[in-house]
Amino acid sequence: MNRLFTAFVVGAMVLGVVVGYLINQSMSAEGAKEVASHLSIITDLFLRLIKMIIAPLVFTTLVAGIAHMGDASEVGRVGVKTIGWFILASIVSLTIGLVMVHIIQPGSGLSMVAPPIDASSGIETAKFTLREFVTHLIPTSIVDAMARNEILQIVVFSVLVGTAVAAIDDKAPAVLNLVEQGASIMLKVTGYVMKTAPLAIFAALAASVATQGLEVLATYAKFVGGFYLSLGILWGLLIAVAVLIIGRRSLKLISALRSPVLLAFSTASSEAAYPRTLEELQKWGVSRKVASFVLPLGYSFNLDGSMMYCTFATLFIAQVYGIDLSIGQQITMLALLMVTSKGMAGVPRASLVVIAATLTFFDLPEAGLLLILAVDHLLDMGRSATNVVGNSVAAAVVAKWENQIEEPPAEPAPARA
Template sequence: MNRLFTYFVVGSMILGVLVGWIVNVTMPTEGAAAVADNLTIITDVFLRLIKMIIAPLVFATLVAGIAHMEDAGAVGRIGVKTMGWFITASIVSLTIGLIMVHILKPGTGLNLTLPDAGTTGAAVDTAKFTLRDFITHLVPKSIVEAMANNEILQIVVFSVFVGTAVAAIDDKAPAVLALVEQVAQIMLKVTGYVMTTAPLAIFAALAATISTQGIEVLWTYVKFIGGFYLSLGILWALLIGAAVIIIGPRALKLIAAVRQPTLLAFSTASSEAAYPRTLDALQQWGVSRKVASFVLPLGYSFNLDGSMMYCTFATLFIAQVYGIEMSVAQQVTMLGLLMVTSKGMAGVPRASLVVIAATLAYFDLPEAGLLLILTVDHILDMGRSATNVIGNTVASAVVAKWEGQIQDPEEGPAKT
């Protein structure tokens, strides 16, 4: 069944590109736009279904995972290890993007008609990325409001408090714990229903993009796209290599186990869409439920490896296009700025673009340069979304290894 689903996903990708190309070359611009607009109804509904699932699923799985831990000390211990890995991975991701854009120089000599100097890149609110606003935004005013807005960071904070409180009670509040576990199981079943529509959503998303922008959108910025994907490949190699060193050769089976959620994230350009299947794949591979349910939601807020690499790569690409040289001190400062601002990307529409816009403004780079990457942002978002899945998968497995919470399914069920 899993293999059949993979075939459906791959087939829908191929069919989507083909149909989009046919519409683009056979219909006038207005007609193609109308077709694309109708196709996006399917993708919008699918992503809304995914967002409908995320809040209750994250809350239930995180509370249950923490409640099953021995004590509050276990929560703190795992939390420190998890954040240590996230910070290290963030530094590596940002640095690779910085180094590769200097080596490849994708923006140097690019013959493009630049927008007027007074044109703004996008209507984005960069004020939300101040340190004060980011820290205060972590704590929800209302958990109902946080869930209604899919504020993952706030849901995680509330879930950590609830899960820790349940774990601190002598009998672990069995009725509450049983309810939370049942909610998690129900939401996983709902997720299964939603995921059966994924191939249709993938087809619609690709067909709509190609219909309006044409097949040439895949080649518009060959050097930029190719350079970024090469950088992602290097990051993948480092992440997988680190997993093999820490966990052992069996880590390669984990990467194979998450190929479906990775492909889903790539096709839909949404790492959120892959969350439920990634969580399931981790537990099937052998990561304990309490570690997977704790690390993975945090990863979706703090460990967006692909998105962080994109921020450095795209910002310096824009600087190269305009022939602007940034000093070493400025680039180091940029890495520190992105380290903080990228942690607020979860749940923000076109989050990477917002972070890049904030970075451009901070360093007085032309904000109109944001227009240069808008055309291919969806193509690049596919790669960074898939990388986010791999990064969070590796993080969960590594922390589980450090905690002794990995069990080979062939030897029996995973620990809980």
């Protein structure tokens, strides 16, 4: 079934590109834009379905996972290991983006005249301050947080509830049973929603190619190619570390992630792949309580692909306008992005808000963000897929450290004649 679904996803991607190209070539710009607008309705509906199930799915699986961990000391131990991995992965991701953009120099040949510093890109940046980030961690109302799909706030509330349930002597069996049943129901609903994914993928790619055409890929080939090369290096490093810590069995995990990775790549949304990623992690052997704890945290604290893009795109814009940043400024940028990227939603184009805030902080032309908008969807596909791989490796590594990887059932011996 998993292979069949992957085949449908790949087929939808190819068909979407072909149909989008035919529309782009056979219709006027206005006509192609109108068709793309109609196609985007399908994608919007799919993403709304995903957003509809994310909040209850994260809450129920995380509360159940923490409640089964035992006492608060176990929760704290797993939490420290998880956050430690996230911080290390963030530093590596940001540094690779910084180093690669210097090596490739994708923006050095354009030599554009810098617009006024205060020229606006239309992206809101005020909310990305340290004070706003810290106060934003705690929800004023869990109902409001769920209504707005604030994953970081939902995670904070779920951790508190799960820890409280675990601390009660009898673990509040009625409440725990209700939460576990809720998780089972939401996973079933997720299965229904996922059946519509190939259709949404087709519509998303067809709409994008119909309006932008294939020429845009050649225009930004160095930028796009350099970024995907950087993502490839990060993937190789993540897989190598997974093999080093877990063993060769981790290669089977990467293979099992084909479906959620393709889903995230095609829809340019890490959230779209969350339910299937959680399912594949548990099938591979990560215990339910570790997977349900690490994965939701990863969607707020461990978006490896998005963080790499922040440094890569920011310095690309600086190169385009011939603006040099000192080593001290670049180190400060890494520290700033370590904070502002946390809690970044795993939804399309969320990284643009962080980049816009970084440009403003370093007095770079914020309007330079418009330079990357043409290919941002293509780049968002790559970084969303990378987010899935990064979070999956994190869950597997933490499970290994906690001895929470379950061995697959032994193959039955062949019958003797």
